[in-house]
Amino acid sequence: MTEPHLIDGADDSAGAGPAADPRDWVLPRAVSVSDLGPLAEPISEHNGQAIAVRPLTNHPGWLAKLYRPDQHPEDAHRLDQLISAPDTLSESDRTVLYAGTCWPASRIHEPGNPAVGCVIPMAPEQYRCELRRGEFSDRRFVEIDWLAKSDESIRGVGLPPPGFAGRLAACIELTDLAAILERLGLVYSDWSFSNAFWSPDQRSVYLIDVDGCQPKKMPDLHQPNWADPLTPAGTDADEYTDSYRLGLLVAKCLTGRRDASAFHTIAASHWRNQPAVSEVLLDMLLATDRERRPSAAQLNQALNSGPYLRTAPRPTRTELPPLPPQPTQAPIRQTPAETHKPVKEPQSAPSKAPDPGSQVGVGWILVIVIAVILLFVIASNH
Structure with a gap:
């Protein structure tokens, strides 16, 4: 919980x-x-x-x-x-589970x-770092939500920016742990920013609150911004809820974006050596059938440069749900002085279609010029 x-x-x-x-x-x-x-x-x-x-x-x-x-x-x-x-x-899985x-x-x-x-x-102490904020600093555990921010933001508090390689390494460890829980038949449900630590130096993650895991299903507690759209309110969380929330967490940490733009970044990405990652994540996040969401093991395999083998054909483009709208920038607020300035009406571009009136005018000018030339020629002959 x-x-x-x-x-x-x-x-x-x-x-x-x-x-x-x-x-x-x-x-x-x-x-x-x-x-x-x-x-x-x-x-x-x-x-x-x-x-x-x-x-x-x-x-x-x-x-x-x-x-x-x-x-x-x-x-x-x-x-x-x-x-x-x-x-x-x-033995290898036990070592990973105890260490992470x-x-x-x-x-x-x-x-x-x-x-x-x-x-x-x-x-472990490796997950505690000195965070600098202005003139003050504080040594504390680094939550994984820092990976859902840009490298510039991370550098700004004195942490080494992870780059794509560091983000990928952390997400691989996170999905290693998720796949082990999956093999144990356990539902975690708490995949979110506050329930895992991140070590920038070791490029590793540490999952907490695991004593709340339950076999097969558990009460789905409301988590703002982590609600599964295909798990109705009042129903239990299960392996498919875990798939959605894990995919959402990995998408945000991998892209350094915590809003809907993470979906668009995933959709447009073709990461070198990980061609299947974006496909797995989009299927986790946008599937219309919750039971067809990829597993944690499939995501882990894709992050490790492995293939992604779907259990069902990909829906056609028209059947896929639309990406969530990207965040819009807030309107620019005018100063009091600017609000009194006259607003210029935008000038419309000149029409490309020919103006019949102008064509007629040009024709009459040509007739008059030709007539003047003929009169000059006749006068010269006499």
């Missing part, structure tokens, strides 16, 4: 200390609150499903994410499934409450 990322970088996977790996600390799949030892002051409170996120004093690099007491009765079982899910993956997400390592319980929360690793 979505948890708003705090402006100061204090979210459910942030904090001081070294990054953690679920294999570095051997702990049971379920622990009691007392087993964790003392908890430090919260770095985040009352965000989404969590009442607090607190570092473990005796285990640097780890956090206790404590849930609200009104969680679903089956949430304990769902958490146990999430914690065990990486065991079904290949704050995957839950243990369920926290206490008497009368089997799902107090979960133990998760902190985000």
Whole structure:
């Protein structure tokens, strides 16, 4: 479930200390609150499903994410499934998942409450950078929404501009993680700017809030600007909702545009070595049948210079939905002095059609000239 990322970088996977790996600390799949030892002051409170996120004093690099007491009765079982899910993956996929997400390592319980929360690793320090704004600077976690801005904007806060290569590398890592969740049969739903960090130096991404994943479907919480047009309000999010939101996030990060112009940039792009990328993204975003949206694995393959094999023929041009209108520039506001200036009427261009009246006038002039010449000749002979 979505948890708003705090402006100061204090979210459910942030904090001081070294990054953690679920294999570095051997702990049971379920622990009691007392087993964790003392908890430090919260770095985040009352965000989404969590009442607090607190570092473990005796285990640097780890956090206790404590849930609200009104969680679903089956949430304990769902958490146990999430914690065990990486065991079904290949070793390489497990490595990618642990390195790129704050995957839950243990369920926290206490008497009368089997799902107090979960133990998760902190985000690695590589995702924290110094952001410069005028005379001030702030070291904080860099959210992935910076990739949905121009290189000039990114350079303006002191970060190295990614260029297309850096954007592509980050989107490949993002879709790597999405494809793994897809293989696990999990719905994430929270593909948006605030739920992933970006490392400009490492060209990598880190996904947070993954402890909210659910198998096959989950409640589709409203996310402004991320609503799936083919998922009716009040219905669950599923793998096809994930496909749309992932495509939207990748399109914005790859183009550096966060409005409708991203669609037009994608449509006009023929990226070298990635000829299938624009086709996959447009099918994700503009499909009229949600079940024919490409998968995360197909997008990842295209980003890695692979082919795109459609499961159905492409619709004809007339059957494709139109691109959303591009943003229009705001009208230029006149100063008070300018509002009193007379406005000149635009001059119409001269007509290209011949004017009959003018042709007649020219004919009479020719007749008069010829007559004068004849009279002069007759007078000369006499």
